[in-house]
Amino acid sequence: MEFMRLGAVGAEIPVARDGDAVYDLRGLTADIDGAFFEAGGIARARQAVAAGELPRVEGWEALRVGAPVARPSAVICIGMNYAEHAAESGSEPPENPVVFMKTPNTVVGPADEVFLPPNAEKVDWEVELAVVIGRRARYLSSPAEARDYIAGFTISNDVSERAFQIEHSGGQWSKGKCSETFNPLGPALVPADDLDYQNLKLGSRVNGGERQNSTTADMIFPVDLLIYHLSQYLVLEPGDIVNTGTPKGVALSGNFPYLAAGDEMTMWIEGLGEQTQRVVPAPGV
Structure with a gap:
């Protein structure tokens, strides 16, 4: 599984990519950032994808790819x-x-x-x-x-x-x-x-x-x-x-x-x- 942020500068949405499927993570987190990692976001996202709890993002290939981590402190x-x-x-x-x-x-x-x-x-x-x-x-x-x-x-x-x-x-x-x-x-x-x-x-x-x-x-x-x-x-x-x-x-x-x-x-x-x-x-x- 990979984690990405898609969309215009300042308006990226957090997603998880599993093979050809891309899932919207906004039900779990506002962004892929320090708070996401600190709260065990990777494991939680894996569980949610496996349980079929997250919506797929269609047409994601047309979206800008942002940096995969938002607002690093250093x-x-x-x-x-x-x-x-x-x-x-x-x-x-x-x-x-x-x-x-x-x-x-x-x-x-x-x-x-x-x-x-x-x-x-x-x-x-x-x-x-x-x-x-x-x-x-x-x-x-x-x-x-x-x-x-x-x-x-x-x-x-x-x-x-x-x-x-x-x-x-x-x-x-x-x-x-x-x-x-x-x-x-x-x-x-x-x-x-x-x-x-x-x-x-x-x-x-x-x-x-x-x-x-x-x-x-x-x-x-x-x-x-x-x-x-x-x-x-x-x-x-x-x-x-x-x-x-x-x-x-x-x-x-x-x-x-x-x-x-x-x-x-x-x-x-x-x-x-x-x-x-x-x-x-x-x-x-």
């Missing part, structure tokens, strides 16, 4: 978590997870346009496995415990402006990470127990040409370790997003041009589908 990101990406960035693999933040309002739907900031010079793509937190996590005792705090997974594109990130940053990365639309998310959330999440193929294409092609088995710090580690330093709330790093094949490597208006990005992860965005100038500037 988007926490891990940098240089694949050894080959660290190497192409000119860095040694980190000894501890590198952590930075994106503002929650960077999150948009998986097919929404990505806006080029007016002074952008080096806009880059990054396919990432995104963790959706299901329970409040603080001071976990071990990485093994972390699995119980994960609601599921989806695809994230950690769009980055490298000049902002590196040259304008003063040593911090957030200037290059927080422009509007810089975190397309989705199309669907897949529950954690439905995925072998540390052994998934993932990659990206730009204008149809392959850029990234790797596997989550190559992470320096595996998912469960990341959630445990983060919980020692901050409290993870239900519905929060954790972007777990990107593999090699980004423009920062020098092997590919940076993005320009009109370019098309596609991110894919095995078992999670794919997302595609078009790059356009930021409107109204």
Whole structure:
């Protein structure tokens, strides 16, 4: 089963997709958000679908697909978590997870346009496995415990402006990470127990040409370790997003041009589908 949010920006409806059938979840929840996960929404939705209690959504294919999680309180990101990406960035693999933040309002739907900031010079793509937190996590005792705090997974594109990130940053990365639309998310959330999440193929294409092609088995710090580690330093709330790093094949490597208006990005992860965005100038500037 997958969980999605369908409809116009700000008016998305929560749904569950089971095979070819899509079910309206509004009888169970107002949205797919932290409150939904905290109340055991995934299990409740499964039970309601199995019992035939939810109406089907007809013609859903014609609706816009929104981010599968509404209003995360935080988007926490891990940098240089694949050894080959660290190497192409000119860095040694980190000894501890590198952590930075994106503002929650960077999150948009998986097919929404990505806006080029007016002074952008080096806009880059990054396919990432995104963790959706299901329970409040603080001071976990071990990485093994972390699995119980994960609601599921989806695809994230950690769009980055490298000049902002590196040259304008003063040593911090957030200037290059927080422009509007810089975190397309989705199309669907897949529950954690439905995925072998540390052994998934993932990659990206730009204008149809392959850029990234790797596997989550190559992470320096595996998912469960990341959630445990983060919980020692901050409290993870239900519905929060954790972007777990990107593999090699980004423009920062020098092997590919940076993005320009009109370019098309596609991110894919095995078992999670794919997302595609078009790059356009930021409107109204």
